Amino acid sequence: MRVAVPVFPGSNCDHDALHACGTVMGWDTIPVWHQETRLPENTELVFVPGGFSYGDYLRCGAIAALAPIMADIKRHADNGGLVLGVCNGFQILCEAQLLPGALLRNESLRFIHADVHLRVERADLPFTRAMKAGAVFQVPIAHAEGNFTLDPADLADLEARGGVAFRYCSPRGEIGEDHVPNGAMNGIAGIVNVRGNVLGMMPHPERAVDPKLGPMGGLGMFKSLAEAFARA
Amino acid sequence: MKVRVSVQLKPGILDPQGKAVEQGLHGFGFAVDHVRIGRLIEMDVPGTDPAEVKAKTLAMCDKLLVNPVMEKASIEVL
Secondary structure: OEEEEEEOOOEOOHHHHHHHHHHHOOOEEEEEEOOOOOOOOOOOEEEEOOEOHHHHOOOOOOOHHHOOHHHHHHHHHHOOOEEEEEOHHHHHHHHOOOOOOEEEOOOOOOOEEEEEEEEEOOOOOOOOOOOOOOOEEEEEEEEOOOEEEOOHHHHHHHHHOOOEEEEEEOOOOOOOHHHOOOOOHHHEEEEEOOOOOEEEEOOOHHHOOOHHHOOOOOHHHHHHHHHHHHHO | OEEEEEEEEOOOOOOHHHHHHHHHHHHOOOOOOOOOOOEEEEEEOOOOOHHHHHHHHHHHHHHHHOOOOOEEEEEEEO
16 A cells, blocks of 8 residues: 655644654555656555645635645545645645635634544445444544635535535534534535545544554554555 | 735635634724634735736646635735
């Protein structure tokens, strides 16, 4: 299993991604500088990491979406290759129009770091296949712009096609405004494209896979990816 | 030519920054309403024909300056 982690100026979760995929999962994980124009041969997963690419100038992820490596990431996605964007990575995928919507400033206007609970809405994806629909897992968030927004018609389309992968919830899986940390519409924490191969999420599963660092709530996603690749 | 692009959040998009500033102004006794915070981009665009310069600026808005999911822009050629 080969994973590429694109690194932009200002990325700061690239090492978390490299640690989770490389050290914890034992995958062949390669950092790729944003100025590169090709992903490594036989890349199976592109993990677009969190951080503050280009200092969040203009809009979060807007400049990174134009980086030279992005054309090859789009090609990879068009060919059915897997792309996972976390936090700023999610913002970049939205700005690159690989996913719909935009991430606005948190409703509270504050940077929030907290452990949150997510409910699995789609358990049939390569990213979630080892998890159960409706299951709850705990992962950290750390962002100031995670307030997912889409115009009402597109939001209805997204919901109707099952585009919501994860929703913020209570520890017991209850959905409701009280459990949404950032104001995201419909409590959306993560979405997936129509084809099911590009997933973006604000929470950080890669920060919850190493027992030395605390809870392991993110492991289900990595086990899912391992299963998906064992099958491929 | 000097061009000014004013980027605003679309109506209906929540603007927590605008809300915070509005509350701040209320704190000083200013009874203002509907405060919205946007972004102003100024630049020199080559060309002498305002229509052509405006068209170029529109293309820049489409490519980078504006995210149509949440923003709209107005262009002023000075």
